[in-house]
Amino acid sequence: MTSHSLFSAFLSVVRRDLLLAYRHRSELVNPLAFFVMVVSMFPLAVGADVELLRRIAPGVIWVAALLASLLSMDAIFRSDFEDGSLELMVMTPHPLSVLVLAKVVAHWLLSGMPLLLITPLLALMFDIDVDVIWVLLLTLLLGTPVLSLIGAIAVALTVGLRKGGVLLAILVLPLYVPVLIFASAAVDSAASGLPISGQLYMMSAILFLAITLTPWPTAAALKMSLG
Amino acid sequence: MMKFLHKFSSPPYFYSISGRMLPWLTALFLVLLAYGLYGGLVTAPADYQQGDSFRIIYVHVPAAWMSMFIYMVMAVSGGIGLIWRIKLAEIVSISSAPIGASFTLLALVTGSLWGKPMWGTWWVWDARLTSELILFFLYLGVIGLYNAIEDNRTASRAVAILALVGVVNIPIIHYSVEWWSSLHQGPTVTKFAKPSIHIDMLIPLLVMAVAFKIYYAIALLLRCRNELVQREQGSRWLDEVLEKV
Numbered sequence: 153m154t155s156h157s158l159f160s161a162f163l164s165v166v167r168r169d170l171l172l173a174y175r176h177r178s179e180l181v182n183p184l185a186f187f188v189m190v191v192s193m194f195p196l197a198v199g200a201d202v203e204l205l206r207r208i209a210p211g212v213i214w215v216a217a218l219l220a221s222l223l224s225m226d227a228i229f230r231s232d233f234e235d236g237s238l239e240l241m242v243m244t245p246h247p248l249s250v251l252v253l254a255k256v257v258a259h260w261l262l263s264g265m266p267l268l269l270i271t272p273l274l275a276l277m278f279d280i281d282v283d284v285i286w287v288l289l290l291t292l293l294l295g296t297p298v299l300s301l302i303g304a305i306a307v308a309l310t311v312g313l314r315k316g317g318v319l320l321a322i323l324v325l326p327l328y329v330p331v332l333i334f335a336s337a338a339v340d341s342a343a344s345g346l347p348i349s350g351q352l353y354m355m356s357a358i359l360f361l362a363i364t365l366t367p368w369p370t371a372a373a374l375k376m377s378l379g
Numbered sequence: 380m381m382k383f384l385h386k387f388s389s390p391p392y393f394y395s396i397s398g399r400m401l402p403w404l405t406a407l408f409l410v411l412l413a414y415g416l417y418g419g420l421v422t423a424p425a426d427y428q429q430g431d432s433f434r435i436i437y438v439h440v441p442a443a444w445m446s447m448f449i450y451m452v453m454a455v456s457g458g459i460g461l462i463w464r465i466k467l468a469e470i471v472s473i474s475s476a477p478i479g480a481s482f483t484l485l486a487l488v489t490g491s492l493w494g495k496p497m498w499g500t501w502w503v504w505d506a507r508l509t510s511e512l513i514l515f516f517l518y519l520g521v522i523g524l525y526n527a528i529e530d531n532r533t534a535s536r537a538v539a540i541l542a543l544v545g546v547v548n549i550p551i552i553h554y555s556v557e558w559w560s561s562l563h564q565g566p567t568v569t570k571f572a573k574p575s576i577h578i579d580m581l582i583p584l585l586v587m588a589v590a591f592k593i594y595y596a597i598a599l600l601l602r603c604r605n606e607l608v609q610r611e612q613g614s615r616w617l618d619e620v621l622e623k624v
Contacts, residue, residue, distance in 0.1 A: 202560050305544055309524060309537050326516040328382060365547075369540050372461075376536050 169258035209278035249367035264296035309372035411590035418583030433473030457539030469535035474602035480518035
């Protein structure tokens with residue numbers, strides 16, 4: 153088998169998932185609406201003090217992004233598992249880990265990207281400086297793919313279970329911690345005018361580590377769930 | 380060595396030899412515990428800054444060490460079970476999880492009790508406390524996942540994958556101490572050149588650490604035997620063992 157056919161398999165899985173999502177457009181909006189709503193609950197809860205809101209906004213946006221990605225995560229394998237297309241993917245001559253990576257890429261384009269696009273708007277509502285918004289976006293760009301990659305492992309582990317929802321959160325949230333820490337540290341440093349390259353290097357390192365390593369456990373877990 | 384391991388991993392042999400090991404381990408544990416507690420609570424000098432409050436380290440530090448050690452045991456034996464499909468390794472892996480979770484909780488609670496008189500607060504969001512808390516969450520995830528999957532063998536494989544993924548977090552836990560400025564004491568024991576802890580304080584601490592390890596071995600063997608009996612119901616060797624009882 154040539155690498156060309158592997159790459160085209162990768163692309164066709166991405167294309168298929170995007171097309172499927174396009175046919176169910178309304179489902180795409182829900183995690184985004186959730187993200188915006190969670191963020192807008194915070195001013196109501198802690199008060200409308202602009203100074204305070206500006207300080208906590210990056211953290212709030214990040215936690216909301218974490219929760220939103222958690223919500224949308226379950227969909228990544230669920231329908232394929234139920235209608236049997238996942239079994240067909242396992243049976244193709246291509247390594248499952250590559251196909252899994254394709255599914256994660258499609259999932260990030262559908263769930264991570266929209267968060268990135270709406271974040272500047274939310275950031276303006278919290279009166280964050282423009283420079284800090286750029287850093288926030290950069291951390292989201294580096295961080296949200298990691299969330300999808302790690303989340304895929306947990307979804308693969310729980311996809312065969314009927315009540316996977318809460319369990320998924322318990323499995324995934326502890327693993328999200330490093331991303332959250334470095335992202336918020338970067339935004340904090342940017343807000344106080346300190347260099348942020350260290351945190352961004354760490355986040356890039358985590359991203360590449362996740363791209364390289366997570367498809368294997370995800371593939372193994374999927375095979376286990378399929379029995 | 381390999382031969383011994385191979386033999387040890389056969390359920391009937393493990394069941395009989397672990398039964399014979401348990402009384403010895405229990406005796407050893409009690410002796411070490413008595414010595415460690417006496418040494419730590421009575422003979423060790425009071426700390427010049429912390430007074431008698433520091434004595435909680437004789438429970439806190441070994442518990443914290445165990446919390447990470449058991450996670451590694453769980454992940455490694457889970458990995459062995461995943462690769463070579465050794466039943467006993469799977470059992471060791473999943474039997475470790477509740478014990479590890481208990482030690483983690485113990486470390487958190489004792490740390491919090493110590494933090495109140497020392498730092499003036501029950502809890503600070505400091506790197507080590509937080510990472511210990513996250514370790515506790517990781518244990519909860521492992522236990523939750525195992526209980527959610529009905530088939531034992533499938534559940535063991537799922538848990539092994541999860542534990543191996545979680546291991547990536549252990550180095551981050553460790554280095555977090557150096558990366559974030561922290562209220563927590565720096566390590567005082569592992570500086571090999573010159574430990575900054577008095578020798579009369581150190582010896583009971585190490586004895587307690589060994590005692591905790593042996594306690595873990597005892598609890599692990601008991602849980603493994605229990606799990607083994609449940610999983611091997613109806614097999615011939617088990618019927619033979621049960622007949623003798």
